[in-house]
Amino acid sequence: MKQAEKLITCILHRGTAIDMQAKLKEEFDIERACSHHARGVGKSAPLARRGMGEQTEKDILNVVVTEDEAETVFLFLYHEAGIDRPHGGIIYMQQLG
Amino acid sequence: MSQHEITVLTDVALITCIVQRGVADDVVRAAQEAGAEGATVYFGKGSGIRERLGILGVAVDVEKEVINIVVATDQVDRVFENMHQAGKLDTPGMGFIYITPLEKAATYIPPSILAKLQQAET
Numbered sequence: 001m002k003q004a005e006k007l008i009t010c011i012l013h014r015g016t017a018i019d020m021q022a023k024l025k026e027e028f029d030i031e032r033a034c035s036h037h038a039r040g041v042g043k044s045a046p047l048a049r050r051g052m053g054e055q056t057e058k059d060i061l062n063v064v065v066t067e068d069e070a071e072t073v074f075l076f077l078y079h080e081a082g083i084d085r086p087h088g089g090i091i092y093m094q095q096l097g
Numbered sequence: 098m099s100q101h102e103i104t105v106l107t108d109v110a111l112i113t114c115i116v117q118r119g120v121a122d123d124v125v126r127a128a129q130e131a132g133a134e135g136a137t138v139y140f141g142k143g144s145g146i147r148e149r150l151g152i153l154g155v156a157v158d159v160e161k162e163v164i165n166i167v168v169a170t171d172q173v174d175r176v177f178e179n180m181h182q183a184g185k186l187d188t189p190g191m192g193f194i195y196i197t198p199l200e201k202a203a204t205y206i207p208p209s210i211l212a213k214l215q216q217a218e219t
Contacts, residue, residue: 006200011137038165041125042135058137078103078203085205092111092167092202 005096006070010061011040012081012089017059020081024063028073033063058089064096104211105201110173114164115143116184116192121162127183128166131176137165150190161192167202 010020017035024030040058061081065073074093082088116124118140125136141161148154168176173196185191206214 036139038137038139040135040137060137060139074201074203075103083204084103086207088205090167090202090204092109093200094111094197095200 004067005064006067006093007096008063008065008070008074008077008091008093010077010081010083010089010091011038012059012061012083014057014059016081017061020061020077023080024073024077027076028069030063030065030069030073032065033061035059035061103203104206104214105203106169107201108170109167109199109202110170111197111199112164112166112168112173112177112180112194113197114166114180114184114186114192114194115141115161116164116186117158117190118160118162119158120184120192121164124164124180124184125166127179128164128176131179132172133166133168133176135166139163154190156190167199 010017012020014037021033021035024033036059038058038060040056042054042056061077063073063077070093074091078084078091081091083091112128114124121138125133125138128136139162141163142159143161144159150156164180166176166180177194177196181187181194184194186194
């Protein structure tokens, strides 16, 4: 029976995702990660001004994990990718069908 | 690896909106007016309705912008409706919007806000 899987997505500073993909491989032997670039728009970003807020370059990291490793990988990415620091980004997890 | 506790956000949802290139800023602004804090926008290439509209398909740009916004579940309907309206998504070819429930999310929470949340709990 196929194990349930989850998708973890991180929105990070530009240039961070590639390093995190390498660390995921090194630490958990995870190769099911991909990343792409995006533009972040936020009022809470540093130097936000009137209107939509500051626009910054972002990396989006997506990684598929099994249910067993989901919690560990979530915590690992939260700390290693700097999301636990101000303006470090956000991480979220969703169930895959 | 750090073993510090983290504060996770439950009752959050992800709104994904796909619009024609150049429209994202208006949709993001509408989302922020409804209470969203920020958005992530990236490019994509669409296919589907353009091919089915025939000659009218020339008015539908292949190049798309994809908008992702994480919102609390008590705000999601309001943000969704604002985005739908701003993007004119009830018009054929203008785009598509959907909501995905999230198991949890985590981000940096300033100590002052964390203290308020803990106070509210007790």
